[in-house]
Amino acid sequence: MSKDYQLKASINQKLIEMGERERLKELLRAKLVESGWKDQLKAHCKDVVREKGLEHVTVEDLVTEVTPKGRALVPDNVKKELLQRIRAFLAQHTAL
Incomplete structure (x- = not known):
């Protein structure tokens, strides 16, 4: 496994263990609805x-067609807020 992959897996595991991943997902859902993305x-x-x-x-066709547009439509401020929250979480839990 590459170091990047190991680091990402470690961060993801810590987010899951601490319940932060679910909180971030809920925040993302709320922000996307609020911004009109949905x-x-x-x-x-x-x-x-x-x-x-x-x-x-088919559902697969629709997902393939819509995914790039969906990612592009996510507002920059939502991306920045999530990134800030992840960084703050990691700063508090540096013992990965």
């Missing part, structure tokens, strides 16, 4: 289905 992505999904036709779209 509505934008829902509209994009409807556009894709309308464009390709319901009978010609």
